Amino acid sequence: MQLVDVSVTIHNQTVLKRIHWHLPAGQSWLVLGTNASGKSTLARLLAGDLACTQGRIEDPIHAAAWVSLESQQALYERELYRDDTDFMEQLDDGTPVSALLMEIAPWSDQHDRLVTVLHLAPLLQRGYRLLSAGEGRRVMLARALLAEPALLILDEPFEGLDSASRADLHRILGELIEQGQQLVLLINQLSDRVVGFPYLALLDQGALLFSGAMPADIDSVWQQLLAIGRPMPELPPRQSAYQLDQWPDHQPLIDLVDGFVQYDETYQFRSLNWQLRPGCHTQVRGPNGCGKSTLLGLITGDHPQCYRNQLQVLGYQRGQGESIWQIKKHLGYVSGNLHRDYRVSGNVLTAVLSGLTDSIGVYQSVGGTETALAKSWLALIGLADKAQRPFKALSMGEQRLVLIARALIKQPPLLILDEPTQGLDDFNRFYVLDVVARILAQGPTTLLFVSHRQDETLACITHSLVFEPDTSGRALFRIRQG
Template sequence: MSEKGRPFLTLEHITVRYLDKTLFTHLDWELLEGQQWAITGNSGSGKTALLNTIAGRFNVINGGIHYHFYEQYRRQHTITDPYFTYRNLLAQVAHHHNFRNRSNTTDFYYQQRFNSMDAGDAPTVRQYLYGEDAANMPEDTLLAPLRINALLDKELIKLSNGETRRVMIAKGLLQKPLLLMLDNPFTGLDVQTRRHFMEMVNQVIASGIHVLLVTSPTEIPDNITHVLTLDNGAITGRYTRQEFQRLPAAGAAPAAAGPVIDREKLQALVQPAPRAFNTIVHMENVHVQYGENVILDNINWTVKPNEKWALLGPNGAGKSTLLSLINADNPQAYANELYLFDRKRGSGESIWDIKRKIGFVSPELHQYFPARNSCLQVVCSGFFDIIGATRMPTPEQTAHAQGWMEILDIAQYSAQPFKQVPESIQRLALLARALVKDPPLLIFDEPCQGLDAQQKQHFKQVIDTLCAVMELTLIFVTHYQEEIPAAVTKVLRLEKGKAVPS
């Protein structure tokens, strides 16, 4: 066991740059042995950047980081590997996966998880964790709370949100780290899974591993001893757990009102083409199955024009698969009694005919855009229902896209690379991408992931204002009741692939 009170990690007057941006200036912070820290703050405050800095991913141009745990390890062990560094003793689990195909030459594409032949090119959990020669897997009691054994033969691309997070944490723990850094591990998980993950983090800490956790101020596991608060790249507070809990709203700053939406400007921007549909979505006994695994079991659902639905249910309930049928991403739509915009699937309409009528936002979507695309290019790609800036928008389309970015208060990010802006800005850019073509159906799959309290409030205000000034149909997915816009009046709840009473 480590001796409490000795320095474990020290950041001494560090100034950090990434690409052409200064992230931190003269930042000081020390983590002592036995301390377990949560890092919290508004979106874009520098939480993930701080983890990346400690992991050695960003340039420290002034000051220094002292990895005392690494120096202590070297004194206690004989190391023969000349390339052994502090990085061998820490594991960073990002909020988003970086899985690749088995060939390791091409990235996943968005629809791949729903295409059984292409999904076979994805490695299994067993291969990802233990390599191709996974016959002699080591017993590791630390992995027991993650319940990995049931997932070992499942392709990575077919994992649910919660399953993906469990596998990524298992990968980190298999490195036998002295420091485990977790970036928002609870986001996107249902209530029960969040509770399970909290207990899992507590068990990791109890095993002797130091944990550094980026999380919201309301989701801090019991074994976390200290809280660091950030704002705009600066430390605003260092607290013991007890001190932090005594702060107003658990340390969270009151959510500001956010930018006021100009309804006249919004109405001028919204110019939907005349259309008339009897039904937007109609499903009769929809059934989706992969091998022995039933994902959707006899779903009957009708969505009428201008209705606002919440699609709810725990992780793995079948929500993403249901949305993939509507959004023309899943080929099993052709084997089912499914009608979209009054037409039966497979009656001659193309995928693009369907996508043209749908604005879609999901938590995974931003991962699939090329790194070189600007935020404005990402927004403009919504005119063509493509991922990536492979088609040139007209001047009118560009102006329309910029108008939506102004409405969402992200116009200042237009020229910046999409992958380099805060995740909250990426979310809002994807919302603008969904709105630019004035679609009759909006599908929002956990659109508030990565947004802070003020941004969530602004997002809900935008959606409710949109619903007030234009005719649109909405399907909204979330695990947080407070994120559901006031305009939503209907609910479909799924559990284990079945529709259940709300």
């Protein structure tokens, strides 16, 4: 395949600029780029999912498979479209993983091998909508490999994976290269680099800065690219209307007594007695699928079993007549699930403003003060020039930055960040964490934080909740407090 003077324009914006790139058969490439560099657009070109606006593609590879956050979202939306809950006496959990794999090919030894290699056996009978982001990513990779593509394109495949799954995927990709599978791996973090890729392409702001043999000094090349970063402006003012006036330090923001989540006869976890007090910033850790996001869903009210638990959030007992808006008014929240479900039309500015109305989209009038506040947050995350662009027209990394601004706009008393930096490049990851640290340092905001990355933590975090396998057999996981 060869890209000759290729440019791509989307929504009147040039995303790729005069790309010249030759991919001989059998060559595997690592593509490294920052957020909004054009990586996903390039992946869509290679996969045949998008046509170029200018230039030409010679000898395209027709048998290409593309695994990305976008393709995972597309499968999720297909599952939502097929939701038969209204016609059943129970919730429709979606297509079982085993059926999703057999959509690609009849069951064979290859299925068995991938189930073993990707640790899919416990998931085979589970509906797709019950999977965590990391579990869903492994299913997407299995589906792609079952198609036996001539070219396998992996766009940010490590996002949302725990450390064990990341190590497994590194090993799997190395083995695929040794077996002759042609790969294009697109990443925005140098720590995701896989040993064994002989060629590198460096992409920034739609331009191909470098393509050729993997340089020995890739670390310094990447650092030079990140040096383009922006300075840190002042934080926008804290919004008094969303604060908790005179909240006592001894009164917990969250109080869960004998907490549990149960599916049929199986407990995900049980017997959790936990309080989150003001200023006790807490990190939640554990492997993919252990229930971290489920626990946060109990707190935010997005998981139906919150009403089966003895749970108080911000002084309100769940299920005792409280309005979800009474609680969400004082919450800021970002997660993979929120990103997945943020599917309404609307521009970037509206998406940030929706953090003030605690809705997906804005359905009431907002004043000039609120609009100015949203614009100041967009300036802080470096997207002021994209305020009027459709939210869905942004790259996945830019969308995540917008949803982070949505969560932070109130500088709320309780801030819940569930894998907030998913899809962000190295610069934006640490920039966002720096913004969060400044918010925590200057006001009464308490953080509940989830991240799989070992280098993502904040010095102010003093407490932890750690999900571990429950060897007693009473539940799948137990939760250790520290």
